Structure formats: C-alpha cells, structure tokens
Amino acid sequence: xxxRSEEQGHSIREFMRGGKKHVEHTHLSSALPExxxxxxxxxxxxxxxxxxxxxxxxxxxxxxxxxxGRVQDDEAFFDISAGDSMATFSGHGHGxxxxxxxxxxxxxxxxxx
Numbered sequence: 001x002x003x004r005s006e007e008q009g010h011s012i013r014e015f016m017r018g019g020k021k022h023v024e025h026t027h028l029s030s031a032l033p034e035x036x037x038x039x040x041x042x043x044x045x046x047x048x049x050x051x052x053x054x055x056x057x058x059x060x061x062x063x064x065x066x067x068x069g070r071v072q073d074d075e076a077f078f079d080i081s082a083g084d085s086m087a088t089f090s091g092h093g094h095g096x097x098x099x100x101x102x103x104x105x106x107x108x109x110x111x112x113x
Contacts, residue, residue: 001029001030001031003028003029003030003031007030008026008027008028008029008030009025009026009027009030010024010025010026010027011024011025011027012024012025013025015051016049016050016051017050017051017052017053017095018051018052018053019048019049019050019051019095019096019097020047020048020049020097021044021045021047021048021049022045022048023042023043023044023048023050024042024043025040025041025042026040026041026042026043027039027040028040028041034112035111035112036109036110036111036112037058037110037111037112038060038108038109038110039108039109040107040108041065041105041106041107041108042105042106042108043103043104043105043106044067044069044096044097044098044103044104044105044106045098045103046098046100046101046102046103047098048097048098048104049095049096049097049098050095050096050097051095052072052093052094052095053093053094053095054091054092054093055088055089055090055091055092055093055094055110056090056091057090057112057113058090058110058111058112058113059087059088059089059090059110059111059113060087060088060094060108060109060110060111061085061086061087061088061108061109061110061111062085062086062087062088062096062106062107062108063084063085063106063107064080064081064082064083064084064085064086064104064105064106065082065105065106065107066082066102066103066104066105067081067082067098067100067102067103067104067105068080068081068082068098068099068100068102068104069081069096069097069098069099069100069104070096070097070099071086071094071095071096071097072093072094072095072096073086073088073092073094074092074093074094079099090113
C-alpha cells in the first residue's frame with residue numbers, strides 16, 4: 001500500500017504531553033496494521049518538547065532524522081543528534097526536547113504489545 005505525500009495527514013499538538021510549544025505530526029500512512037498506533041514524522045521547532053510520559057502496553061521507537069536535542073530515558077538524560085535512535089518499551093518513559101537552533105525531526109513508531 002502506497003500513501004503519496006499529498007495524501008499524508010498533518011496535525012499540530014500544542015504542549016504535547018505537557019511539553020513546551022507545539023509538535024507537528026505528519027501521518028505517513030493512510031492505513032496501519034492493527035498493532036501499530038503511530039507511524040509519524042514529528043517536527044519540534046527550536047525550544048519545543050514532548051513532556052515525559054510512560055508507555056503502558058506499547059513500545060515507541062524513535063529515529064532522529066534531523067537536528068539536535070535532549071531526551072529523558074526513564075531517569076537518565078542524553079544529548080541526541082541526527083542518526084541516533086531510541087526505544088522505549090512498555091512500563092518505561094521518555095521525553096524529548098529540541099535544544100538546537102533548527103527543527104528536530106523524528107520518525108516515530110508506536111507498536112502495541
């Protein structure tokens with residue numbers, strides 16, 4: 001199944017999970033398998049963040065496409081840049097902040113357990 005770029009949906013989430021500013025979502029596929037909740041590109045403008053939150057019954061995978069940022073992985077903090085990836089499994093939490101001067105662009109996939 002192909003979803004052309006002009007068919008991909010876009011949305012904006014203000015203060016996502018208690019974070020700062022807004023996050024733009026590009027919904028990459030018009031249909032997803034039953035066990036996949038999200039297959040999106042997330043764009044965080046400089047200073048934007050996704051607040052810390054815990055995943056239950058699902059896992060989230062991030063691949064950082066562009067930019068620089070700082071992530072919280074449970075209790076630990078790490079600086080990240082383009083080419084890095086992150087996995088947050090059920091029962092664990094994470095948050096993301098764009099600490100750079102350009103957009104932080106993330107490929108995000110959430111898979112239900």
